[in-house]
Amino acid sequence: MSQREENLGQYMARRGISRRTFLKFCTVMGSTMALSPAQAAEMAETMAKATRQSVIWLSFQECTGCTESITRSHNPTLESLIFDFISLDYHHTLQAAAGDAAEHAREEAMKKHKGKYVVVVDGSIPMGENAHYSTIAGITNEQMLRDTAKDCFAIVTVGTCAAFGGIPAARPNPTGAVAVSDIIKDKPIINVSGCPPMPQVMTGTLSHILTFGAIPELDHLGRPIAFFGETIHDRCYRRPFYEKGQFAKSFDDEGARKGWCLYEVGCKGPTTYNACANLKWNGADTFPVQSGHGCLGCSEPNFWDQAGGFYAPLSVGDWGSHEVLAGAVVAGAAVGAAAAVAGRSKQKSAHEEKKS
Amino acid sequence: MSLSDIPVTVEPLQRPTGMAHALLREIADHLAELDSTGTAGAIDLSSLPMNSADIEELKALLGRGEVEVGVDTVGRSEFYETTYTGVWWASHYGDDGSKLTERIEITAVPEMIKSHPDDIRNAHQRLRDALPTDDQETRQ
């Protein structure tokens, strides 16, 4: 099969797809990823020389929401991605093969693209003595991740579970779930967090690897800065109301209907780094805050365990209870009274000393 | 029962924010550079905080010139030259017809309209292949 070695440019050319297609793809990607317009052409040239990127998608302790999300990608579409740009060689939810055949597909891809394939992971992983809480084909997720990651080029974690532990790792983490980065230390890991991540952010990140053959610039949590560089609040269309002090006080008051800021009903936009407010969801020109519910903060680590829950305003502390404060009052009064009583007796003895 | 029965007023247009006029300056700067050094420039409108009224205003300010080009590849892309020669309006649409991005390109010919040398080489090869096999002649 001589054609196996052909690069993406040749593959596309053979399909009658012109280099214009690359250019367009790169132009549009450039816009999504906030690259400078001049980089598009350069991207297109690089990309033409690449082979279709082999991608192995591993699903562990997950809910399949991340996969569902990527099927909603408008730009590029999933079908364009899997037909034109990547080779999705293993993906439970989408692949035709099952059982042993599926596992063979993974092994073949690993062998053939040794050192070049990208591993996408969704779901957290129960580690060590808890590993038996999730198995596939009789082997533990931890083992499968280690085996598959060994010869990869990079790992892209999609979803907050794979990136940071997510819901399985939420208190009290009954299955001892951990993030990919807790297990794999020797490979570049790109965290595409979100519950689920935005489709464009997943496809955009994959496209970046595809077009530049390199890891995009990452923030301190390993997330691509192009998508996670700003908070929801920074780009929220309701931000002007925040500035004006106009807040919805409940979910269905006048303020809510007028689109006022949802800070007071618990929006976590100010501390959540994600692209929802500028890319918008599902091609519907909206995102959670716009639809009326506060941001849950789903692209941040530990968002499941954040203080006060989803409806406590961000500025409200998780400060215990009134009972605790009442206890503090009692304790304070007791100590203060004791101090005063001791002080009085001191004064009294001073007085008597004087008399004597 | 239809939606038009709902007793509300819909104001379809937003007010322009003045962004369009600001952009004209930037376009003029790019044009000057194109004129003097031949360097092409581009402005990505989707990444700017422009509302629909701003876009309409900018379109009106630039006008529509002589050339119009459509490109069909993974959805349609449309280019037209504005009344200012060298200033092109480019709109890219996706497979599903949704607008992906909108740009202003300041160049003699937008890159996407030009044929890529690889494509030309490929076309040449394909045409050669398609020609009736007159061995002696084509082999040179």
Add this chain to the structure above:
Amino acid sequence: MTLLEFARGPAMEWSLIILVAGVVLRFAGIFLLTRHKTYFRTKGGSTLAAGLRTIGTRSAPTPDLEHRVRFSHYTGYLWHIGLFITVLFYAPHILFFESILGFGWPALPTSVVLAAAAVTLAVLIALLIRRMVHPVLKTISGFDDYASWFVTTLPLVTGLVAFGHLGADFGWRYETLLAVHILSVELLFVYFPFGKLFHPFSIWFTRYMIGGQMEQRGVRA
């Protein structure tokens, strides 16, 4: 546990405990001390009325003396009012109080609060400089004065920094800035009962008492 979680969780709880317990402790410790009896014939009217009146009248210097303390008087009010606006009328703060008190109140536009905070900060800085150079203030000021200034100003600075997302260039993220802001407020809470910052609690009583004491001698305090 992230810094923000720490700030909003245990740090908040403990600082509130220290604040509340500290204030009550100091209050009880002071007011349960002895009281000396007065035997002289009193002269003025009701000491209760005079005490209550003094709480109000001491809010401004007595007119004859006002010109001597005008600067302190106005700057004092300026930054206190600025701080109150910032603390009490910024929507996120109101929510914090609501979580403790169980009720809230309307907020002011962020721009107003921002302006108030900026003015407050400017005045506080001016007052710090004055404290360091003024013959009286530099003489009588000690650790508590500078510490109190610091713990009061710090939340203002950290709040403004967090608000403006300043520090992004150094890789400081908003939640870190927010956490630092909350921690700085908690520092204020913790320090509050122990230094001169306690005065908002005692001022009402001391004013009341001087009013009564002077009234007993027929003098308007």
Add this chain to the structure above:
Amino acid sequence: MSLNREAFNKFAEMAGQLADMDTPVEMPDDQRVANAKRVMMEKMDAPKAAMLESCIHCGMCAEVCHFYMTQEDGKFTPILKLDLLKRVYRRELSPLRWMHRLYTRDVTIEDLEEWQELVYDTCTVCGRCSLICPMGIHIAAMMPIMRNAYSAAGMVPAELHLMDSQQDQGHLFGVGKDEFIGLIEQLRSQGLEIPVDKDKADIMVLTSVLDIMVSQDSLIAMIKIMNHLGYDWTFRTDGYECANFGMLSGDEEVHLKASKKIIDAAVACGAKKVIVAECGHSYPALRYEAPDIWGHALPFEVLATSEFLGQEVEKGTLKLKKAEGVHTVTFHDPCKNNRWGGVEKEPRAVLTALGLEIREPDSTGRTNICCGGGGGAFLINRTADYRQRVFELKRDQIDATGSEALVVTCGSCRLNFEVGKMKSNWGKPVESLVEMVGDNLDDGAARSGTGSP
């Protein structure tokens, strides 16, 4: 009537030698410190504690203190003068004492030495600082505790300590009961009718060492006034001296002892009213402080001279002629009478009755600036320069009113002004209120005295 210049000069000379005549109290340093601290602790109570806890170090008290106003030295800040008290309170009684002990220095003998100047020399306990404090700290009310402590530590400035000892022995500046009787006899010889040591009298009148020595005219005026009013009054030789150096030095024992003489005398003659001579501190010393030290209410009413005169004028019992040769006056409120005693409108009623136009200075009445010599400071020689500066401040204020004369109703105010006048060649007459009244009694008017006040 006016000041006896000769006597005044003699008095000034005597005052200058007081320090040399004093026998300092011998005591080990740690005993001094212990005594001082003991007194500070003993005197502390909840209101004072609350006040000491409340200072925000705003510095406003300094701005209204005449010593700071005239010298702009931060150490004269009133609240700072209480610092030792505050430290003792913090270390010993504050609810946070365990914390304060970590960083609050204990009071040392050096501290006591350093603060002596602040407690005696540069504080006349005038109470103006207490008026401005935005926190409501009654700074001046705590100053006496400092003096009590110094007294217990045997660290009262020599001049005051000497006077304290003299008061204890029953004479001041060598003026005792005998000298008083001598003066009475002399005045009687001049034809004055003077009731002395009556067994029964409605009103007992006090005099002061200053009147006896320097301003006999004041004493004469008072006698004339009392006679003019026709009340049943008397001097008592077992209780005539109103000046109380025990209060000024901080020696409560002496304070009470001196006050007890008066109390006993008044009780003996059944006086309903005791009139304190024109001597500022004597008024609160007897009226307010003595009962608190004694622990009993006084069985009589105590009135300052100006207060008594004003009341009589207002009652219409005291008829006065229009004063001659002077039309406009400025009245200087003694802090001890006004800020510490609530006497404000009475002297002004008297001046009005004298047909005088009162020209008030910038800050007057309740907020009047002290003469600079109150609280015993007048006698402390090393403060002369401080006092002079305050005098100049006062002088400029009074000059600004454009009045023809200054009227005072306190001996030490009067002497302080006189000293200042001398030093700076100020020409404005300084008049005594009681003397002005004595000079302008309307003898034409029917005696309305009914024999009882």
Add this chain to the structure above:
Amino acid sequence: MAERVVVDPITRIEGHLRIEAATDDAGNISSAYSSGTMVRGIETILKGRDPRDAWAFAQRICGVCTLVHGIASVRSVEDALNYKIPQNAQLIRNLMIGAQYVHDHVMHFYHLHALDWVDVVSALDADPKKTSELAQSISDYARSSPGYFKDVQKRVKELVESGQLGIFANGYWGHPAYKLPPEANLMAVAHYLDALAWQRDVVKLHAILGGKNPHPNFLVGGAPSPISIDAGATTGGAAGTALNVVTLNTIRSIIQSMQQFVDQVYVPDTLAIAGFYKDWFARGEGTRNFMVFGDLPEKGMDDPDSFFFKPGVILDRDLSRIEPVDLNDPEQIKEFVSHSWYDYSTGKDAGLHPYDGETELNYSGRGGPAPPYKQLNVDDGYSWLKSPRWRGQAVEVGPLARVLMLYAQGHEPTRELAGMALKKLDAPIEAMFSTLGRTAARTLESKLVADQMMNWLDIMVANIKAGDLKVHNEEMWDPKTWPKEARGVGYMEAPRGALSHYIVIKDGKIDNYQAVVPSTWNAGPRDPENVAGPYEAALQDNHSLHDAAQPIEILRTIHSFDPCIACAVHVNDPDGEEVVKVKVR
């Protein structure tokens, strides 16, 4: 016992499922074992949290049915607190559920199930022109020109020739069980791609009403999508929310697009493909029992008469009798762990009602083999799923149960539609009790629901017109208004079947939470009586494997249930203690 066939992973499902099947010498499946191999413990995680937050956690049980657990969760809180929600909120939920049905069923059919019946490689041999004729003969769907099919074919060809088949790699292509002619295969592949594009538009409805999809937002007490009718609300500016006059119109057109796709593509394709696999109407019957909890109220959950799906149980195929269901009755609903990796304090064979349920993870102690393993220990525990039973009976839930219930209840449109379909396939109603019957029921149900949606939208628009904008009831939002203790059950008909969430609230916090989900009913292991659940029973019904190495037969039947395993695996821990016991070897 000749052979143990193991299929792990079962792909094209949600979650992690393993099937082990014992075959006899003839290759017939004699006994089958279904095992969920992944556990997360979401119910344990939910304990102690704010009940108002629960939906977000519960929703993450599954990203495919993405909204069903959110809705069941908010309903459980509302049921516990007797918290009434506005009608508009009810209708918004119905619209979201409806869109979920159609979206989920279509995606299941094309993207998860179709490849069991459609040979992608065979599509390369199709004649595009003939394909076009075929397509036009069954539907008037617009995209059916020869050129269109040629394009699709070309695309697939390029993919195959590139040597990188991606998701199509290692499929059982060419397996004799594939019976469609190349043209039908090509048509199906084309529609595979069409459906992928179409579904993106459908989820816009969720995005408008819930902010995003997957995992749209919900709200206890109503819906988090205030209706903006202000001038300016529709201009995309700041003065409004996502739900306004313009987007109501968008929703209308989305519903139309759904109806159109179902009518023109989904239904005809199902019938066309089924026509080639009629033998699959004769195998894969499950337990003969079917259960529906009911859902899609026009008015409220307290008015079951206004439900589109009404509750009931059908026993032993008897459509003439409908047993009533009571979710709160401990006699009716019990969960067993005799073949699960859990311990009960009452012994492993006793059943417990969800309110009294307990869960103690005990993998090793209950027969879990140490990974890596080849085979499960089916005599003891072999799954993270429990085995729920209704009055001791294993029952099947899901589209088939619902369609049968509608049919049995005499729902006219259902009878008409089913009659049409069965007539076209020349099959009796009994044919529905089968693998393909299950798949067909899903298709029919999609049409019934899609047609119903416009009705709900019209009611909502009428409400808005009458000035009723209410979407959330504020009254009980504050936990201070709640009773000290409350418990309730939130139920719904998820696309995959009857779903119930049980919640116990104490002092404003979750004291106990558990979900009994459709796939537990269907995919659960054997009960103490060794009675198989629907998956296992269906596989044991007339299945023979042509090639044990390519067990496509197993996939067909398992996929007909549309497995959703993450949902089914759960931990509940009502005793308020951490009882997760981990024993290794």
